Amino acid sequence: MIQDRNSCPRQYRHKLLPMLTSMSPPAAGDLLAYLRQPGFRRFWDAGRARYISLGRMGGRIELAGLTPEEQ
DSSP states (O other): OOOSGGGSOHHHHHHHHHHHHHSOHHHHHHHHHHHTSGGGHHHHHHHHHHHHHHTSSOSOOOOOSOOTTTO
């Protein structure tokens, strides 16, 4: 799961960090809190695995058997 900015691939930080820093602190905090919900856990894990396997951002992630929390 993405824990902090260091877990974001380096080539994408220049896109993510300005977006977060340009937001008001409550809005940025709300966005991060939303994306860190337990329902996103398998999504972030699958995204990281896909990134590692391809060596770049791309491809498709399909999660089967979604829990109510993930829906």
